[in-house]
Amino acid sequence: MINMDLLTTKFKRIKEANPKKIRNFVRNIALDMLSLKFELSDFRAELEKPRIQFLYIHHIFEDEAENFRKLLKELAKYHSFISYSEAVNKVLNNEIDKPYIAFSSDDGFKNNLIAAKILNEFNIKACFFINPDTIGLKDFSQIKIFCKNRLLLPPIEFMDWEDVNRLLKNGHEIGSHTMGHINVATTNTSQVKENLIQSKDILDKRCGNIAHFAYPYGRFFHFHQDALNLVFETGYSSCASAERGCHIAPGRKLKTEELFIRRDLVIGDWNIKHVKYFILKNAINASVETNKNPYQK
Numbered sequence: 001m002i003n004m005d006l007l008t009t010k011f012k013r014i015k016e017a018n019p020k021k022i023r024n025f026v027r028n029i030a031l032d033m034l035s036l037k038f039e040l041s042d043f044r045a046e047l048e049k050p051r052i053q054f055l056y057i058h059h060i061f062e063d064e065a066e067n068f069r070k071l072l073k074e075l076a077k078y079h080s081f082i083s084y085s086e087a088v089n090k091v092l093n094n095e096i097d098k099p100y101i102a103f104s105s106d107d108g109f110k111n112n113l114i115a116a117k118i119l120n121e122f123n124i125k126a127c128f129f130i131n132p133d134t135i136g137l138k139d140f141s142q143i144k145i146f147c148k149n150r151l152l153l154p155p156i157e158f159m160d161w162e163d164v165n166r167l168l169k170n171g172h173e174i175g176s177h178t179m180g181h182i183n184v185a186t187t188n189t190s191q192v193k194e195n196l197i198q199s200k201d202i203l204d205k206r207c208g209n210i211a212h213f214a215y216p217y218g219r220f221f222h223f224h225q226d227a228l229n230l231v232f233e234t235g236y237s238s239c240a241s242a243e244r245g246c247h248i249a250p251g252r253k254l255k256t257e258e259l260f261i262r263r264d265l266v267i268g269d270w271n272i273k274h275v276k277y278f279i280l281k282n283a284i285n286a287s288v289e290t291n292k293n294p295y296q297k
């Protein structure tokens with residue numbers, strides 16, 4: 001049984017426990033200044049640039065819900081929301097005709113249902129990247145150890161399979177995030193292969209054909225070319241990082257293996273101006289090079 005009192009249900013609790021408070025404070029001031037520049041200048045042309053911005057979240061706690069709703073309302077002014085599969089297909093088919101946003105979420109926390117409820121209000125279909133090992137995990141000490149060791153977070157409840165089914169019924173997609181949130185770069189190839197195959201098998205059976213994969217931790221150095229080859233050999237048709245950037249039309253059709261997705265993290269609690277600043281910065285720096293994987297020589 002889960003002792004509900006011990007699970008984290010407020011984002012405030014995570015912020016309080018964050019040892020990098022001073023760094024965050026400085027970062028906020030810097031972002032305030034940068035986003036102020038954005039407010040004062042005319043960047044309309046950049047924002048109207050045809051592109052796909054992939055955004056991802058990990059959690060929407062109750063105390064993030066209202067700000068997240070406001071963020072979506074703001075983003076809707078400049079973008080059309082499309083599903084993850086539509087977004088991937090648009091890049092592959094060289095069909096990016098206006099500004100789009102595609103949402104995803106990593107790690108499968110129970111509060112993804114709060115996120116889904118808000119996404120549903122805007123008719124946004126997201127892709128939820130989950131770890132089969134944690135779905136339905138009810139033992140508090142196991143949750144605590146997993147969250148601490150694999151996610152660097154206090155104990156947070158995970159979804160169960162019924163929750164996952166509810167997401168599917170609402171038109172969302174499910175993707176693989178490996179079995180147990182492994183660091184691919186420090187895991188031997190046979191285990192990586194096993195993780196890719198096993199998670200796809202389990203999710204295929206439970207959720208229908210799984211097309212998308214996002215590797216844990218998400219920086220380029222958490223992954224490599226051999227793992228990328230295995231992703232496509234296993235039968236996934238996309239692979240996502242968590243490196244910032246947006247995607248513009250590549251100028252020709254791409255093969256599935258040629259696309260390496262960039263996603264920008266969004267925390268529901270973040271200052272909306274700061275999120276807009278990151279999105280604008282991506283639009284300004286948009287390049288066809290961003291579609292490529294970073295391991296290509």
Ligand SMILES: [Zn+2]
Pocket residue numbers: 106107177181215216217
């Ligand atoms: Zn993750």
